[in-house]
Amino acid sequence: MTSEHHESAGPPSETVRRTRVMPAISNPGNRRVLLEWVRAQEEYVAVSGGQDRLRDAEYDICVLDERTLRQNVTVVRDRRRAETGALPVLLVSSASDFASVEAWARHTMDQNLWEFVDEVVTTPIEHVELRSRLENLRRIRDQSIAVAQKTEQLLLLNRITRHDIRNEMNVITGWAGQLEDHVDEAGQEICERVLDSSHNVVDLTRAVREFVEILEMDDDPELKPIALENALADEIVKRRSLFEDAEFVVDGEIPPVQIQANELLSSVFRNLLNNSVQHNNSRTPRVTVTVTRRTASVVVTIADNGPGIPSDRRDAVLGRTEDGLDHPSAGVGLYLVDTLVEQYGGTVRITDSTDGGAAVVVTLPTDSQVGDR
Known part of the structure; x- marks a missing residue:
């Protein structure tokens, strides 16, 4: 003091x-x-x-x-x-x-x-009224300081834990990669599963980091015009490199529009693309990306040929139930997507894809209309 x-x-x-x-x-x-x-x-x-x-x-x-x-x-x-x-x-x-x-x-x-x-x-x-008001404010002050200190400790723990997990997963990935040359065909399949799971864990730590960044932001994050084509196309290229056995198809063109967002816009598409492959039980996962331009918005649909998501679980996977992330169906990645899109003034909904799997439809206002919303 x-x-x-x-x-x-x-x-x-x-x-x-x-x-x-x-x-x-x-x-x-x-x-x-x-x-x-x-x-x-x-x-x-x-x-x-x-x-x-x-x-x-x-x-x-x-x-x-x-x-x-x-x-x-x-x-x-x-x-x-x-x-x-x-x-x-x-x-x-x-x-x-x-x-x-x-x-x-x-x-x-x-x-x-x-x-x-x-x-x-x-x-x-009056002294009675004065005491009552000051006591209430004193409690607010003390409790807020305690919460802020605890939050700072948890954020530090989160950073340390993410760092350690990523280091350990890099070790596991390295050993599994070397092991592939020394096992039979069945063993190679197991190695591939280990590598896939390792990549999934690394992606999860990235999603957690980005979610923490949202928590550390002000109530109204600072937004700026972001080119949709750059954010979406770059992530598709990266997913093709990471998931070599999956097919990523862009149906049509990605229009040259700008979204009022921030650097985390790419996280929206990365998590949706990852989710379409990681929870896909097809022999060859297929992800179709369609972008539709409207007068005041753009609609990005990411559809897959996986098992789909039942209608009664769709709110839960996005973390929209009372249990939030504690719900067994909820995922950090999709919760992050829903949170970011809401901050950008858009919406997220899940429906059925024409390939029999799930389709996530993201509607985002274009830059010229954001100020009017």
Whole structure:
């Protein structure tokens, strides 16, 4: 914890972690009431400096009134974004003059300000109400920090685990490749299965990495125009090289359109193409890619000649049930596809293919229409 000069007297209890309160209130009377109450509490300590220290001081809860919030909204926004956990804001307001806090908010503030308020205490400030609001914000702050720390640990564990799994699978792939020259025909078939499974595991670690990247993104990922032809055609070429016994057919042309997406667009097609082969029990897996251009969107259909997916399992394989990825039919790859396509403003649906297998239909808005959606 960063050392700060605080507006509080007396040593804190050794068993209580004191929550730092920033009293950035312009009204002298309200500020005095807040400071007197905080100084009398063992679990709280007031940070000195007022609104002049909003940007650089260390604090856990910020207490503002309408005036200081308007004057410092940019600082509050930046501080909240930069914090490891939540940085709650308590607003001291005159909402008691209105029928409700919501009515007051509509009357005095626009939505851009209101979105930064986590709790409201009305004037004149009552100690019971103040305690209740601060205790709630204190819990939010502590829980969010604990979650952020745990998330950071899990992300680190995920990176280490993926790295170790890929290294071990590379070793297995190398030994299986060398073994092919020393076994009979039956043994070569087993080696091929080992190699296929090894590649599947490596693909799974890649899908997990990309899914984690989505989790680490902001709620609204930064999108840009991506050429569909490049993302789709490149993945088809790579799958042909990886799955030499499978057939990949492009029915027609891939139109020169751009999708409002990001670098993970190729992951959508890679996972769908992989899935069409890896879960295909045909002697020669066949994957047909069809792209249809519409006025405001493009439809990419990836169909196979495998066993298909029953209609009652289609939501489950995409992770759309209440169980999510815990459902036995769910797969990380298809869940990643569904998540990414939704972020791009598109849709995913599964139907039957004309070859008797499954067809995954991905509809994506073209770049010129994304802003209008």
